[in-house]
Amino acid sequence: MRNKTCVAIDGPAGAGKSTVAKLVARQLGLLYIDTGAMYRAVTLKALREGLDLTDHEQLTALARRTKIELVPGAKQLVLLDGEDVTEEIRSPEVSRHVSLVAKVPGVRAILVEQQRRMASETGVVMDGRDIGTVVLPQADIKIFLTASAEERANRRAKELANKGYTIDIAKLIKEIEERDYIDSHREVSPLVAAADATIIDSSNLSIDEVVKEIIKLIGNP
Template sequence: MRDNVAIDGPAGAGKSTVARQVAEKLGYLYIDTGAMYRALTWKALSQGLNLADEEGLSALAASTSLEFKPLASGVTAVFCDGRDVTMEIRSPEVSQKVSRVAAIPGVRRELVKHQRKMAAGGGVVMDGRDIGTYVLPEAPHKFFLTASLEERARRRWRELVNQGQGVTMEQVREEIAERDRRDSQRSVAPLRPAPDAVVIDTTNLSPEEVTTHILCIIRQTS
C-alpha cells in the first residue's frame, strides 16, 4: 500500500498549493480538509443556522455529502451535496466563520471519520491543521509549513484580490491572526506540529521550492 502524506500549517503558509503539487508529482489523491470545513460553514450560513448551535452543526456535518473532483485544469473542485462550491467557500464571510465551526467537537468527529475513510487505502496527500497530530497520526510522512504573519497575510490578500474581492491587507491580516488564535487554542486537536513532523518556514521560499524539498525528504525516507 502507498504511504500517506500529512501537511499541516496555519492559514496562508502555502500548504494547499504545496500539497496539491506533491500529490500531482507522486500520483496521489489530494484532500484539502480545510475545504471540507469551509463547505460545511458555507452550507450552515446559506441555511441561516446559528453557528453557536453545536448540536445542529454536528448533525449537519453528519448529513452533508462532501466530494473532491480533480479537473483537467489541475484544480480540485469541491462539491457540497452535489453542488460545486469551490469559489463560494473562499468568501471573506466563510473565512471569518470557519474556525468557529471547525472548533466544534461534533463537527470534527464527523468530518474526521470521512477523512480517515478517504485515506484508508493510502496514496493520499492530506492538508489541514491537525492531520499529523489527530487525523492521520500514523502517516509516515508529516510536514508542518509556517511563515511570518505578514507574508501569510500578503499571500491571502493577493489571492482574494485576484478573485475580485475588495478587501484590505489589514483586514486579511487581522482575520488570519484571529484564525491563528482560535485554531491554536481550541480544545479538540489544536493547531501544532506533530512531534515527528518536519517543520518548514516558507516565508522566503516559492511553492515549487517547498514541494521539491518535501519530495526529496519523502524519497529519502520511503
C-alpha cells in the first residue's frame, strides 16, 4: 500500500531543509518536493530576461508562462521549460534575488497551486518557507528547521567553495540576515513556524541527527 504520509519542513535559508527532506523522503519512500527550487527557477528566468524584480505584474506573468518540473532520482533534477537548471539555480546571483521574487503574491499563488497538486497525488516530504502554514496546513507532521545565521553562512560557504565560488563570510551572513528579514516580513505567507510545528535547531546537530529526530517524530505523530 502506498505511503500517503505528508511531511512539511519549513525554515530559513541555509538551515539544511533540502538535504534533510531528501533523506527523510528516501527513507520513507515518499516523493520529495523542493519548493525553493521552484522559486529559484522563476528567479533564474527573470534574471535571464532582465526583468525588473520589483515589477509584480511582470513576474506574475512570467511565472504563469513558465513550466517547472521536478524529476525524481538519486539527485532530483529541476527542469525550467525543459532545460536542466539544477545547478544554475543554486548560484549566488539567484540566491541574492530569490526572496524578491518569492514575496510576489501572484507568483506564490501560481506555484502554491502546483505544489498542492503534486501533494494531492501521493505521500510527500515538502520543504520551503510556508508549507506547514499555507501550502499543506493539513500535513501529518510539521517541522520548523532552523540554525544560527553564522552556522548557515558557514555551511553555504563550504557548499559554494566546492563549486568553485569564492565567498566573503561576513557578506554572506549579512545577505542571509537580509533574506531572513524579507522572508519573515513579507505580506503574503511570511516565514513563521506553524503553531503545531516541532522546532528543531540544527546549529549543533549533524544531518543524520536531524533526520533521525524527524523519522522518530513521524513514527510517533
